[in-house]
Every structure is written in C-alpha cells, then in structure tokens.
Amino acid sequence: MHVEGLRVRRGGSEAIAGLDFDIPPGRVVGLLGPSGCGKTTLLRAIMGVQLVTAGTVTVLGRPAGAPELRHRIGYAAQTPSVYADLSVAENLRYFAAVLRAPRSDPERVITEVSLADQAHQEVGRLSGGQRTRVSLAIALLGSPELLVLDEPTVGLDPVLRQELWSLFTDLARRGVTLLVSSHVMDEAGRCDLLLLMRQGRLLATDSPDHLRRRTGVDDLEQVFLRLIEREGTGETTTAGMASAQPDCRHDSHENGE
Ligand SMILES: Nc1ncnc2c1ncn2[C@@H]1O[C@H](COP(=O)(O)OP(=O)(O)OP(=O)(O)O)[C@@H](O)[C@H]1O
Numbered sequence: 743m744h745v746e747g748l749r750v751r752r753g754g755s756e757a758i759a760g761l762d763f764d765i766p767p768g769r770v771v772g773l774l775g776p777s778g779c780g781k782t783t784l785l786r787a788i789m790g791v792q793l794v795t796a797g798t799v800t801v802l803g804r805p806a807g808a809p810e811l812r813h814r815i816g817y818a819a820q821t822p823s824v825y826a827d828l829s830v831a832e833n834l835r836y837f838a839a840v841l842r843a844p845r846s847d848p849e850r851v852i853t854e855v856s857l858a859d860q861a862h863q864e865v866g867r868l869s870g871g872q873r874t875r876v877s878l879a880i881a882l883l884g885s886p887e888l889l890v891l892d893e894p895t896v897g898l899d900p901v902l903r904q905e906l907w908s909l910f911t912d913l914a915r916r917g918v919t920l921l922v923s924s925h926v927m928d929e930a931g932r933c934d935l936l937l938l939m940r941q942g943r944l945l946a947t948d949s950p951d952h953l954r955r956r957t958g959v960d961d962l963e964q965v966f967l968r969l970i971e972r973e974g975t976g977e978t979t980t981a982g983m984a985s986a987q988p989d990c991r992h993d994s995h996e997n998g999e
Pocket residue numbers: 752753754757775776777778779780781782783784925
C-alpha cells in the first residue's frame with residue numbers, strides 16, 4: 743500500500759493534513775492515535791469511500807476504491823453493519839453468498855472469531871463485543887489479502903483481545919496484510935509496524951522496537967508522549983516516515999504489492 747500527499751477535509755477542517763507512507767505486505771500494522779486524529783478518515787480513504795482533497799492512495803497495486811479490489815479487501819467499520827434480526831450464521835451465510843465466498847467459509851470464520859457458541863443466536867441479542875466480532879468474521883470471508891479493521895477490539899475482554907491479536911499475527915504469517923486501528927496503546931506492542939497519528943499527521947511510522955530505541959523509553963504510551971514533545975521542539979523530522987524495518991518482517995510474504 744502506498745499513500746502519497748494525502749489530504750482530506752471533513753466538516754470544514756483538515757482531517758488528514760498530508761500523509762505519506764508505505765505498508766509492505768504480510769504485516770500487522772497498527773494505526774494509533776487519540777480520538778479525532780483522523781484514523782477512521784484514513785481507513786475510509788484506503789477503502790476508497792472517502793472524498794479526498796489531494797494525494798493518491800494505491801492499494802494492492804490499484805487505486806483505492808477500484809472495483810476489482812472489492813474481493814481482495816476485508817473491511818470492518820467501527821459501527822458493525824450486520825442484520826440484527828438474523829442469527830450469526832445466517833448473517834455469515836448471507837454475506838458469503840453476496841461475496842461469492844466458499845460455502846465452508848461461514849463456519850471457518852465463526853470459529854476464528856470465537857463465536858461458535860453463539861452461531862445460532864440473533865445478532866440483535868448479542869453484546870457489543872460479540873457484534874463487533876460478527877463484523878470481523880464478515881471481513882474475513884473470502885480470505886482477503888488485506889484486512890482493514892477499525893477498532894476491532896473495542897469492548898472485548900483481555901482474553902478475547904489476546905485471541906484476536908493471535909489471529910491477526912497468524913493471518914499475517916500467511917501473507918495477509920492487516921491495518922488495525924486502535925487507541926489502546928498496549929495493543930501497539932503486538933504490531934510489526936506502527937503508524938502513530940496526531941491531528942491529521944503522522945508522528946512516526948516505525949516498528950515498536952525501533953520507536954522504543956529511538957525515544958529511549960519502553961512503554962509505548964510514553965513513546966507516543968515523547969514523540970509529541972519532540973514534535974513541539976521540531977525534532978520529529980528524523981522520527982521519520984521510514985517503511986518497516988527488516989527486523990519486523992514475518993517469515994513468508996506471498997503477496998506482492
Ligand atoms: N461525518 C463527519 N462530518 C464532518 N466531520 C467529520 C465527520 N466524521 C469525522 N469528522 C471530523 O474529522 C476528524 C477526524 O475524525 P476521525 O473519525 O477520522 O477520527 P478518529 O481518529 O477515527 O477518531 P475516533 O478514535 O474517535 O474514532 C475529526 O475532527 C472529526 O470531527
């Protein structure tokens with residue numbers, strides 16, 4: 743994925759104020775930053791559903807929003823788009839048919855998001871965290887090459903969060919690229935690469951380990967604060983827009999971008 747000179751205006755102000763970065767395939771990439779910093783807007787631009795003021799977004803070698811990308815990208819928005827009056831399995835079967843995903847996919851993805859026990863429950867009667875997982879399961883249908891997930895772990899207990907992050911790492915090992923937004927810093931440490939955003943700009947694009955080394959602090963929340971301080975003193979330019987470093991690679995990368 744390649745983003746260059748991206749600018750977006752929303753509600754009369756600049757939600758994205760000039761972004762440039764690359765995401766190599768087969769990584770778990772965390773998009774982190776405070777509420778309102780532009781994470782959802784960036785994800786929408788990557789999905790091709792956001793009007794942009796300037797810049798280009800290239801996804802899997804095609805312009806964002808190109809029709810042929812529909813079957814190659816899985817997207818779970820922050821607000822789950824699922825049918826409340828259908829069961830989990832019925833929702834999955836419906837979306838699998840729309841996406842022409844393999845017939846065995848609903849069962850597979852229900853297990854992957856740990857919803858097997860709720861498969862026959864109406865979605866409207868599930869908890870918020872369970873509904874989010876239905877949305878995530880839909881994004882996994884058809885085994886997409888890129889998964890774009892907007893805050894998929896909100897409302898989940900630590901055990902489920904851990905399970906989902908293991909699933910993300912597993913998928914990346916199989917060559918899937920994951921872009922996952924979160925404002926929970928303890929999740930940042932699980933990513934191969936972090937995009938740290940603030941007020942529509944990137945503070946840094948780097949692996950958690952490099953960021954720790956660069957700032958001299960271990961806790962990623964403190965790393966973020968350090969980078970903000972440095973930005974105030976004009977030091978962040980070196981904190982840079984580098985792509986993923988060699989030591990944050992997974993073993994296999996089947997998908998070229
Ligand atoms: N529908 C909208 N109309 C106008 N402005 C919007 C709209 N949605 C978001 N914005 C503005 O765009 C900016 C970026 O919002 P965005 O939703 O991308 O942030 P975010 O980082 O995803 O926040 P959160 O973590 O709270 O979801 C904010 O200033 C917000 O007020």
